[in-house]
Amino acid sequence: MVRQIAVLGATGSIGASTLDVIQRHPNRYRPAVLAANRSVDEMERLCRLHAPDHAVMGDPEAAQALAEKLKDQTATEVSSGAAMLDQLVSAPAVDTVVAGIVGFAGLRATLSAAGAGKTILLANKEALVSAGGLFMDAVKRGGAALLPVDSEHNAMHQCLPTDARGRPQMHHVEKIILTASGGPFRGRTRASLTEVTPEEACAHPNWSMGQKISVDSATLANKGLELAEACWLFDRTPDQIDIVVHPQSIVHSMIRYCDGSVLAQLGQPDMRTPIAYCLGWPDRVAAGVAPLDLVSTGRLDFEAPDMTAFPCLALAKRAITQPGGMCVFSAANEVAVAAFLAREIRFTEIDVVIANALEAVTLSEPKSLDAVQTLDKEARSAAAQAVAQIASLNERHEKEQ
Ligand code: NDP
Ligand code: MG
Secondary structure (H helix, E strand, C coil): CCEEEEEECCCCHHHHHHHHHHHCCCCCEEEEEEEECCCHHHHHHHHHHHCCCEEEECCHHHHHHHHHHCCCCCCCEEEECHHHHHHHHHCCCCCEEEECCCCHHHHHHHHHHHHCCCEEEECCHHHHHHCHHHHHHHHHHHCCEEEECCHHHHHHHHCCCECCCCCECCCCEEEEEEEECCCCCCCCCCHHHCCCCHHHHHCCCCCCCCHHHHHHHHHCHHHHHHHHHHHHHCCCCHHHEEEEECCCCCEEEEEEECCCCEEEEECCCCCHHHHHHHHHCCCCCCCCCCCCCHHHHCCCCCECCCCCCCCHHHHHHHHHCCCCHHHHHHHHHHHHHHHHHCCCCCHHHHHHHHHHHHHHCCCCCCCCHHHHHHHHHHHHHHHHHHHHHHHHHHHHHHHHC
16 A cells, blocks of 8 residues: 655655655655645645645645646645645545644644544654644544654654554653754854854754754754653653763764663664654665765764853753743744844844743643644744844944944
8 A cells, every 4th residue: 555645844854855755665655745835836846746636835825826837737736724734634545744844833734633643754843842732632632653753853762662653662761862963053152153144053064954943953942842842752851851962963862771771873864764764664664865884974972062152952941841831932933043044133142032032921831722822922922022122222233333
């Protein structure tokens, strides 16, 4: 049986890696649904290449433009909107959903897939982090299988025994060791980071990724999100997880057992490996990734994260312990990163925006999708206010000089 896959975020970096692996196994996998937001030209190219049954654009105007371009391709039905995507990812025609939409925008469709009991390949960590309780409940109630694509969590999954639905078994686990590359600014002081550009922040030394997660890697906000992600996926508290910087990004994370054994998963920094693991699970399939050559890698280094130069990690560690804290952290981070990419605020002001939002919003555990959406909205508006204040202060300061 060929597995029918919905690739959400098909035009992004995770989407491209997923489609690359799928294409290597036409007898096993078929991209039945492709979803994106506004990238019409790239979506047209993908639809011509893969001939999915459905192409869904978040933006209705983009969907119209795509439908116009694909007039001659009757195999693909073009539609738009979140409700349509919910319907398609829940339909019996889809077996597996790759959650590769960036940010909070990916939550709704991923929740629908969980509720419908699909196999979910989860890249969209923001959805899990913002609505962890709700999300894990939906997975349980729907009987979904949840497989982590994020390379660190994928490594943890690979180093743990699992049950028939892919649920990790945590007996005898003493610690999870979450590795971090340290990003492009590892070793720099905070003072030296005030003038770094979006281009410098997005130039990750090891991974090629979308802009948002690249900036998150540079601020270490990504590691904060991943700490929360690991707590939900592996039913841990933050003190059961250590964070270690490993600049080569070859060891993707480790599990320490009670007998002192430490199991690690190693591999090239190429997302096709964790994606292929999730697609193949519990079997293995080829990913097209070059073999790991440890002799040419030479050395594997480990060091402690610098929480002073990169305060986002400390902010996340605190937010994890507060009800709804990570929903606010993640939403404010999205707003701050967008403002940094638009050159409205400095790199070192991203954490200031997050801290302001965490102060401004009254925190409480969101118990429904509505409640999560409300908390996300409040956090975004608090963050936007902080961005506006910082931007106007910066402008005044520049004029004075
Ligand atoms: P990209 O920016 O490369 O791609 C984002 C994708 O999401 C695009 O296809 C975009 O469509 C789509 N999208 C954005 N908003 C919407 C919306 N409202 N409706 C439908 N589609 C939407 O991001 P990445 O691929 O880098 O990251 C995706 C997710 O995976 C993130 O949550 C990230 O944290 C996670 N992740 C990524 C890794 C990586 O190596 N890239 C590693 C681990 C996790 P469009 O092009 O039309 O805007
Ligand atoms: Mg990761």
